[in-house]
Structures are given as structure tokens and as C-alpha cells.
Amino acid sequence: MKTVHRIIMVFLIISLVAGIIWVIYSAGFYYLAALQERPRLAQHKLWKPGGVFGHGLGIIGGSGMILMFVYSLRKRIRRFRRWGRLQTWLNYHIFLGIAGPVLVTFHTAFKFGGLVSVSYWSMVAVALSGFIGRYIYTKIPRRVSGKELTLQEFEEQDRKMKGNLRREFNLSDETMQLIDKVAGTEKIQQRGLLGIFTILSLDMVDWFGQRNLFTQVTATTSIPGNQLKAFRRLLKKRVKIARQIAFWNAAHDLFHYWHVIHKPFAYTMIIIMIIHVITAVTFGYTWILQ
Amino acid sequence: MNLFRFLILFFLIPALRGQFSPGELSKYHEDLEGTLNCTKCHELRKKELSDGCILCHSPLKNRINAGTGFHRDKKTDCGDCHPEHNGRTFELVYWPKDISRFDHDETGYTLTGKHRALKCNQCHTGKLIKAPDIIAWATENSKFSVLDRTFLGLERKCTACHADVHRGEVTDDCSACHNTDDWHQAAKQFDHDSARFRLIGAHRNVPCEKCHKPHTTRKPAVPQLTGLVFDRCTGCHEDVHRGEVTGDCAACHDNNDWKRARQTFDHGKSRYPLTGSHSTVVCEKCHQPHSEWKPVVPQLTGLAYENCSPCHTDIHKGSYGITCERCHTTNDWKNDLKPFDHSQTSYPLRGKHTEVKCRACHTEDLKHLPSTPSCVTCHEDKHFGQFAGRADGGACESCHTVNGFTPATFSISEHQTVRFKLEGSHLAVPCVSCHKPYEPQPGVSATRFIWETVTCRMCHEDIHRGQFRDKYRNDCSICHNTILFTQLRFDHQSTDFPLDGKHENVRCEFCHKEENDNTVKFVRYYPVAHRCVDCHTLTEEFR
Numbered sequence: 001m002k003t004v005h006r007i008i009m010v011f012l013i014i015s016l017v018a019g020i021i022w023v024i025y026s027a028g029f030y031y032l033a034a035l036q037e038r039p040r041l042a043q044h045k046l047w048k049p050g051g052v053f054g055h056g057l058g059i060i061g062g063s064g065m066i067l068m069f070v071y072s073l074r075k076r077i078r079r080f081r082r083w084g085r086l087q088t089w090l091n092y093h094i095f096l097g098i099a100g101p102v103l104v105t106f107h108t109a110f111k112f113g114g115l116v117s118v119s120y121w122s123m124v125a126v127a128l129s130g131f132i133g134r135y136i137y138t139k140i141p142r143r144v145s146g147k148e149l150t151l152q153e154f155e156e157q158d159r160k161m162k163g164n165l166r167r168e169f170n171l172s173d174e175t176m177q178l179i180d181k182v183a184g185t186e187k188i189q190q191r192g193l194l195g196i197f198t199i200l201s202l203d204m205v206d207w208f209g210q211r212n213l214f215t216q217v218t219a220t221t222s223i224p225g226n227q228l229k230a231f232r233r234l235l236k237k238r239v240k241i242a243r244q245i246a247f248w249n250a251a252h253d254l255f256h257y258w259h260v261i262h263k264p265f266a267y268t269m270i271i272i273m274i275i276h277v278i279t280a281v282t283f284g285y286t287w288i289l290q
Numbered sequence: 291m292n293l294f295r296f297l298i299l300f301f302l303i304p305a306l307r308g309q310f311s312p313g314e315l316s317k318y319h320e321d322l323e324g325t326l327n328c329t330k331c332h333e334l335r336k337k338e339l340s341d342g343c344i345l346c347h348s349p350l351k352n353r354i355n356a357g358t359g360f361h362r363d364k365k366t367d368c369g370d371c372h373p374e375h376n377g378r379t380f381e382l383v384y385w386p387k388d389i390s391r392f393d394h395d396e397t398g399y400t401l402t403g404k405h406r407a408l409k410c411n412q413c414h415t416g417k418l419i420k421a422p423d424i425i426a427w428a429t430e431n432s433k434f435s436v437l438d439r440t441f442l443g444l445e446r447k448c449t450a451c452h453a454d455v456h457r458g459e460v461t462d463d464c465s466a467c468h469n470t471d472d473w474h475q476a477a478k479q480f481d482h483d484s485a486r487f488r489l490i491g492a493h494r495n496v497p498c499e500k501c502h503k504p505h506t507t508r509k510p511a512v513p514q515l516t517g518l519v520f521d522r523c524t525g526c527h528e529d530v531h532r533g534e535v536t537g538d539c540a541a542c543h544d545n546n547d548w549k550r551a552r553q554t555f556d557h558g559k560s561r562y563p564l565t566g567s568h569s570t571v572v573c574e575k576c577h578q579p580h581s582e583w584k585p586v587v588p589q590l591t592g593l594a595y596e597n598c599s600p601c602h603t604d605i606h607k608g609s610y611g612i613t614c615e616r617c618h619t620t621n622d623w624k625n626d627l628k629p630f631d632h633s634q635t636s637y638p639l640r641g642k643h644t645e646v647k648c649r650a651c652h653t654e655d656l657k658h659l660p661s662t663p664s665c666v667t668c669h670e671d672k673h674f675g676q677f678a679g680r681a682d683g684g685a686c687e688s689c690h691t692v693n694g695f696t697p698a699t700f701s702i703s704e705h706q707t708v709r710f711k712l713e714g715s716h717l718a719v720p721c722v723s724c725h726k727p728y729e730p731q732p733g734v735s736a737t738r739f740i741w742e743t744v745t746c747r748m749c750h751e752d753i754h755r756g757q758f759r760d761k762y763r764n765d766c767s768i769c770h771n772t773i774l775f776t777q778l779r780f781d782h783q784s785t786d787f788p789l790d791g792k793h794e795n796v797r798c799e800f801c802h803k804e805e806n807d808n809t810v811k812f813v814r815y816y817p818v819a820h821r822c823v824d825c826h827t828l829t830e831e832f833r
Contacts (some may be wrong), residue, residue, distance in 0.1 A: 035377065036379065036380050038376075039373040039376055111313065113311075114311050116312075281335075282334055282335065283337065284333075284334075284335050284336045284337035284338070285337055
């Protein structure tokens with residue numbers, strides 16, 4: 001099943017990218033034109049928000065945004081818990097959370113105003129917060145199934161990791177302390193909720209400057225060249241776990257607050273979107289459906 | 291949830307104020323902004339706007355219903371061309387090709403000629419708009435200077451923009467005379483056939499101003515188009531005949547050439563219809579110009595046409611009166627004479643005279659004939675005055691008749707009355723045997739009828755060769771008669787040698803012998819040797 005979903009996801013991503021390319025190719029000039037010039041362009045009839053293509057993008061994007069709520073149902077309603085892995089649903093949720101805003105953005109033709117703009121910006125807020133949520137989500141350790149680990153389980157796992165690291169690569173105490181220092185666990189713990197920014201900055205340093213971290217630590221060791229790759233993988237894992245443990249409490253609090261932000265934007269978006277759709281249909285904008 | 295409520299209050303409530311709108315309306319529809327106003331333009335469950343638009347834009351609706359103007363045949367929704375909700379500064383009327391390149395044909399009013407070069411606002415300006423619905427609408431929507439912006443409301447008639455310089459003198463259908471290429475070229479455009487006075491002939495070439503003279507009191511000076519006197523020619527043309535003839539000029543003149551009156555005028559309608567050669571005579575020959583008039587025009591009335599003499603010279607000098615028509619016709623004065631009853635004259639024609647052509651006697655050089663004509667008036671005296679000494683003066687009719695010069699009526703019986711009476715064999719002799727040709731004048735031959743003295747020798751040859759000239763004065767009758775030449779009545783006893791004795795029985799030729807004078811032979815009668823020895827031989831007996 002996992003493979004099937006992967007294929008579906010790849011197909012969806014390719015379709016999305018192809019669709020975006022087609023839209024940009026076809027309507028790029030239109031979107032770049034000044035708002036007051038657009039009604040004079042030939043593309044206006046097709047690509048305006050109420051046009052055949054523009055309206056279609058809105059319907060597809062809006063439908064995607066509504067489909068995202070299936071994830072919430074799956075997550076919250078007991079009856080739906082048997083419906084596949086939550087992680088899979090999350091993947092679709094994330095895809096729709098990306099594809100929907102993109103398509104809706106094209107639907108708006110980059111013209112944001114009126115009540116529906118609240119829905120749009122709420123959607124943008126939901127999407128952006130989704131990225132943040134997803135980031136915070138990664139800071140909370142889970143089993144392979146996606147279920148959260150308890151702190152004790154996680155600390156036990158960390159202890160095993162440290163033991164393995166020290167044993168396999170014969171690391172000194174100084175090196176182990178250097179790893180903790182590089183992981184920034186102390187600083188993360190001290191900053192509480194704001195520790196997310198510390199993690200973010202450290203992650204950024206790691207993403208873009210991992211070589212320095214690796215060079216700094218390996219300089220204190222005498223690991224043979226053929227083991228460096230394995231050391232590096234283990235080191236990364238260790239640093240991640242150390243940071244997760246240091247951010248454990250703050251991460252849970254932050255995730256709670258994130259929900260408080262993410263959900264209202266989502267509701268605002270969906271309510272106004274429904275009003276928008278009702279208004280549009282009321283005034284005869286039924287797309288190709290007459 | 292507090293934050294959720296806050297967000298709703300923060301975003302939703304202010305947004306609901308009127309922000310169902312997809313965008314700000316243009317400044318022209320600013321008053322329609324607001325959620326509650328949507329249905330003023332939009333109809334529920336209907337995307338098209340048109341009904342909503344023309345509900346307010348009633349002047350446009352009026353024109354669409356009337357099938358006029360640019361929008362009359364537009365099938366698309368108003369919003370397709372005039373999209374709204376694009377912001378305050380968005381202009382709802384858009385000129386894709388630039389307003390100066392607008393195809394005015396689409397309005398149903400094609401711009402032609404100089405109209406094509408005009409700028410829109412030279413016509414489409416508030417002060418020229420007269421349509422009541424537009425003016426009313428503009429008043430209702432006075433926020434914007436509608437009259438200066440709208441393209442509606444102009445009347446199509448020319449006077450909507452152009453001043454009527456004719457001041458209502460003609461209809462307002464200016465295109466009947468003017469075109470848009472050149473306002474002043476009315477002459478080329480106007481179909482004068484549509485006027486009450488149709489132009490015919492040379493009138494077509496007359497410049498308009500010749501008849502349509504400008505109103506002198508008006509500025510600009512435009513030609514007078516109505517009120518012209520056209521029911522008679524003298525409305526424009528001077529009556530050069532000064533009332534000499536009636537006002538119906540067309541009776542003589544036509545429209546092609548004023549001066550060709552002769553070809554038009556039906557002289558048959560005049561009191562003197564032209565017949566024969568008169569119909570080919572140039573008018574001026576009779577209708578000579580009034581010498582004292584300017585311009586010089588022919589005299590048309592007052593001509594004496596009762597008789598011929600005012601025009602024709604009487605070559606007969608009054609000999610035959612003034613009733614020329616008794617002999618002459620108008621076909622040919624000289625040659626086509628009427629059959630003339632010559633019997634009414636002092637010289638009735640008879641005999642061959644009836645066959646003679648008039649001109650044979652009535653020659654031009656003759657001028658006129660004597661009242662008592664004689665033959666020699668016409669005939670030559672073939673006898674060259676031989677009979678002038680006759681008692682009748684040589685009157686021809688004594689011998690000739692009008693039935694022919696020959697034969698003459700002079701018969702034998704008449705001949706017996708003249709000096710030389712015919713007797714004997716003379717009665718049987720043809721006239722020409724005696725009356726032979728002679729030359730009265732050198733080179734002219736005539737027949738001799740009269741002699742001073744009549745002798746036998748005039749006709750007969752003297753076969754005696756003058757033997758009796760002295761003795762008998764050539765008087766043939768002493769011996770001969772007219773019966774027979776040889777029937778002699780000569781008495782030899784009366785001669786110097788009377789016959790007696792045996793001489794009576796002697797044959798004449800015994801004494802009168804034949805001689806020859808080298809040309810002809812003749813008998814010697816006198817003198818004849820009449821001594822005895824001249825005939826007798828002296829014998830011994832008598833010696």
C-alpha cells in the first residue's frame with residue numbers, strides 16, 4: 001500500500017508541477033499585467049477568476065482545501081481511525097495544503113480584495129503555519145507508526161545511541177561533550193518556546209554547514225576513513241535526538257499553541273470560502289455547469 | 291477559542307461591510323458600491339449584466355430597441371466590453387485600436403469625405419446633443435460631464451452640427467445638394483430633376499449662380515434657392531423682344547440653344563405659315579433686325595406678309611399687279627409656275643403656242659411683253675424683211691398660223707394676188723423651184739420671196755444666149771407661154787424677115803442652125819444672116 005500511495009503522490013506532484021507550468025506558460029503574461037490592463041487582454045476571458053480556466057482552478061484548488069479536512073476527520077473521529085496510516089493521510093494533507101493554495105492563487109489571478117481575500121489570506125496563513133507545524137511535528141519523536149514516544153522511551157533511546165556512538169567509534173568524553181555542545185541542547189532548553197528558533201538556526205547551520213560540524217567533531221577523534229560515513233550518519237541522528245530531548249517540553253507546548261493558530265485560520269478560510277462559493281453561484285457563476 | 295473569536299471579529303465583520311464585491315467599482319458606479327447594491331446591477335443566478343446595465347442606461351436601451359447606434363447589434367454581454375470591479379480609476383469605455391482609428395461604420399453612420407478627418411469631439415460635444423433622453427439622463431447623472439463624454443444623442447441631420455445658412459429656405463436634407471467631400475460643391479451633387487424646375491438643354495451647363503444669385507442681405511452670402519420665378523423665361527432672361535411677342539418663349543426657342551429659334555418655331559402656327567421654299571429661307575431674310583435695338587433682335591411682328599412685294603422685288607414692275615400667286619408658287623419662284631390661263635390675256639395662246647414654255651417667250655431679258663404682241667416679238671423674221679413693203683406690212687399671219695411655221699397658208703390663190711400670178715405650167719411648179727435660198731446677209735441663208743422685178747430669167751435659163759436682149763428686151767413671152775416652152779406663138783411675119791413663099795414651108799432649122807459657143811449648144815435665132823446668098827447658092831442660072 002505504501003508503494004501505491006507513493007505512486008499516487010508522485011503522479012499528483014507531477015500533475016501539479018505540469019499544471020503550474022501550463023498555467024504560467026498560458027497566463028503568465030496575463031498575471032504579470034497591471035490589474036487595470038488585464039480586462040483589455042485576450043486572456044482575460046479565460047483566466048480571470050470567473051473565467052473558464054480561472055474559475056476551474058478555483059474550484060479544483062478550493063475542493064483540495066476542503067479535502068484537507070478529511071485528514072482532520074481521520075485524526076479526530078474514532079470511526080475513521082481504521083482508514084489507513086495517519087502519516088499517509090498527512091502526506092495527502094500536506095500535498096493538498098500546497099497544491100490548493102497554489103491553484104487558488106492562480107484562481108485569484110493575484111488580485112486580492114474583498115471578503116474572499118480574508119479566506120485567501122487565511123488559507124495562506126494555514127498553509128504557512130502548516131509548514132511550521134510540520135517542522136515542529138518533526139521535533140516530536142515518534143515511532144515508525146507515527147505514534148509519539150514518551151520522554152522516558154526517548155531518553156532511553158538516547159542513552160543507547162550515546163553508548164553505541166562512544167563504543168563503535170571509541171569516542172572520548174571530550175568528544176561526547178563537544179557533540180552535546182554542537183547540538184546546542186543547553187541553549188535550547190534555556191530558551192523554552194523560543195528554543196524553536198534556536199533549533200531552526202542550528203538546523204539551518206547543519207543544513208548549510210554540516211561539513212563544519214562534522215570537521216569540528218572528527219578533529220577530536222581518530223576515526224578511520226572508511227567509517228567516517230557511518231559516523232556521520234550516527235552523529236546526525238545523535239544531534240537530532242539530543243535536540244528533540246532538549247526541546248521536548250517546549251515542543252509539546254508549542255504544538256498546542258500551533259493548533260490554536262492553525263485551526264482558526266482553517267475555519268476562517270473554509271467559512272468564507274463557502275460564503276464566496278455561495279455568492280458566486282448566487283450571481284450565476286456556476287463555471288461550466290449551467 | 292478567544293483567539294478564534296478575535297480573528298472572526300477582526301477579519302470577518304469589517305469584511306462583511308460590503309466586501310462580497312470582487313473588486314472596487316469604477317468611479318462612475320461608485321455610488322453602487324456595497325453589498326446591498328449588488329442586485330441593482332446583477333440578477334440572481336444570472337451571470338450576464340446587460341439587463342442590469344440598460345436598466346439604468348436607458349438612453350442606450352432606447353437606441354438598441356430602435357436598432358440604431360453602435361450597440362444595436364451587439365450580442366455580447368455588456369460586461370464583456372465594459373468590465374467592472376477593476377478599481378476606481380478603471381475606464382469602462384475602452385478603445386482597443388485607439389479612438390482615432392474607430393470604425394465609425396459600426397455605429398451605423400458611415401463617416402465620409404471630410405467627416406473622416408474630424409476629431410471625435412468636434413461632433414460629439416455636449417452643445418450639439420439635442421436628444422431629450424440623453425439630456426435628461428445627463429441631468430440625472432450630473433456628477434460626470436455626461437454630455438461631453440457620451441457619443442450618443444447626436445442627430446444625423448447635418449444641421450445638428452452645421453449652421454443652416456439657408457435659414458430654412460430648403461429642407462434639412464442637405465445631402466440632396468451637398469456632399470461631405472466638399473460642402474461647396476453642391477452643384478455637382480444636386481439633382482435638379484428633383485426640383486420643380488428641371489434643367490434641360492443648355493440650362494444644364496449654366497453655373498448655379500447665374501440663376502441662384504446670392505442673398506445680398508445675408509452673411510454668409512448664400513444663393514437664393516427658392517422663390518425664383520421659373521414659370522416663365524423672363525424670370526432669368528431679358529425679354530429682348532420687348533414684348534413684341536407673347537411670353538411663351540418656348541414657342542420659338544428651345545433649351546439647347548437660345549439662338550436656334552428658327553429650328554424650333556412652328557411657323558405654321560403663325561398667321562403666315564411658311565410653305566415651299568419659304569420654309570428653307572433663313573429667318574433673317576424676312577425678319578430683319580430692329581436696327582435701333584440693342585441687342586439686335588429680328589423684327590417678329592408687323593411684317594407685311596399680305597403680298598409678296600415687301601420681301602420680293604417685282605421684276606414685272608407692276609405689270610401684272612400684286613397678285614403674284616396667280617402665277618407663282620412658293621415652291622420655285624421661277625420654275626414652278628401655276629398653270630396660267632393665257633386666254634385671259636390679250637394674247638390667248640393657240641396652236642403650237644400652247645406647247646411653248648412660258649420662258650420661251652417670257653424671257654428674263656424681255657422684262658415684260660408688249661401689250662399688243664406681234665410674232666416678231668418672239669419669232670425671228672426668217673424672211674429678213676422681204677415682206678415689209680407689203681400692204682399688211684409683212685404680217686406673218688398673212689402666210690403663217692400658230693399651228694406651225696410651215697406649211698404656210700400662202701396658196702396659189704394668194705399667189706395670184708401678187709405681182710407674179712401663176713399661170714400655165716407655173717401652177718404645177720413647187721414653190722421651192724422658184725423660191726430658192728439666198729444670202730440676205732453674208733453667211734446667212736434665207737428663202738427669196740420678193741424680187742424687185744420679176745423676169746423669166748429669175749428662174750429660167752436663157753437658152754438663147756442673149757440673142758433677144760436687144761431686139762425683144764429678153765421678153766420671153768413674145769415667143770413663149772407658160773403652158774409649154776415649146777408651144778411658141780412667134781409670128782415670123784413680125785420680124786425683119788417675114789416668111790413668104792416657099793420660105794413658109796422651110797423648116798426652121800434650115801435657117802436657125804445649131805451653134806456651139808464652146809460651152810453649150812444653142813440655136814441661132816437672131817441675128818441670122820438673111821441675105822439670100824446666105825442660104826442659097828448662086829447658080830449659073832441666076833448669074
